[in-house]
Amino acid sequence: ETGVTQTPRHLVMGMTNKKSLKCEQHLGHNAMYWYKQSAKKPLELMFVYSLEERVENNSVPSRFSPECPNSSHLFLHLHTLQPEDSALYLCASSPGQGRGYTFGSGTRLTVV
Amino acid sequence: GENVEQHPSTLSVQEGDSAVIKCTYSDSASNYFPWYKQELGKRPQLIIDIRSNVGEKKDQRIAVTLNKTAKHFSLHITETQPEDSAVYFCAAVGGYNKLIFGAGTRLAVHP
Numbered sequence: 001e002t003g004v005t006q007t008p009r010h011l012v013m014g015m016t017n018k019k020s021l022k023c024e025q026h027l028g029h030n031a032m033y034w035y036k037q038s039a040k041k042p043l044e045l046m047f048v049y050s051l052e053e054r055v056e057n058n059s060v061p062s063r064f065s066p067e068c069p070n071s072s073h074l075f076l077h078l079h080t081l082q083p084e085d086s087a088l089y090l091c092a093s094s095p096g097q098g099r100g101y102t103f104g105s106g107t108r109l110t111v112v
Numbered sequence: 113g114e115n116v117e118q119h120p121s122t123l124s125v126q127e128g129d130s131a132v133i134k135c136t137y138s139d140s141a142s143n144y145f146p147w148y149k150q151e152l153g154k155r156p157q158l159i160i161d162i163r164s165n166v167g168e169k170k171d172q173r174i175a176v177t178l179n180k181t182a183k184h185f186s187l188h189i190t191e192t193q194p195e196d197s198a199v200y201f202c203a204a205v206g207g208y209n210k211l212i213f214g215a216g217t218r219l220a221v222h223p
Contacts, residue, residue, distance in 0.1 A: 002155070031209055033210065042199075042201070042215055042216045043201060043213035043216070045210060045211075045212070045213075048210050050209075056207075056210060090155065090156070099144070099209070100144075100146045100158045100161055101146075101158070101211060102158075103148075103155040103156050103157070104155060105154070105155050106155060
């Protein structure tokens, strides 16, 4: 484990379902990120949280809703998704100040 | 907006040969450039990084060069081995330490 844990590892959901992805980091980092990785657009930045405040929303559809209750936890709430939302969703954290990310293992999401 | 372009998209080499992957970035304020390796079904992992006050950095068989004037940086892998086969991503840092990634290079090292 790298210190960034994502659950669940795999998720299959229908288009009318509501589910949440969870990310937890034990590295003392102050920034957390959600990325979407698909064959069409590898490592596409979705959201950035710095010190628990959302500082970037990269034109992501409202059916994706992030939440950062504290500096160690990050959620991605999903509702009424489309099949094209099927992808690997990666969480990452960083200590900031131009230093590298540590990625979680990702959640493989399939929308049916 | 911020953009990172990466070439080639696929690279096939014989074991023992060298491999070079090139990236260009658009944000002149970027000052940190990491490289990640992602094996099939696994998370991206940081393999080397370089800051804008350095022109070259080396770690065993891996080296990275940076040309800030040209906004260009490259990854060099020497004496490639089959276990080097993976997808490699370059990145450049933007505001709030967000990393903008290149599209990736799929490297195949053939025995």
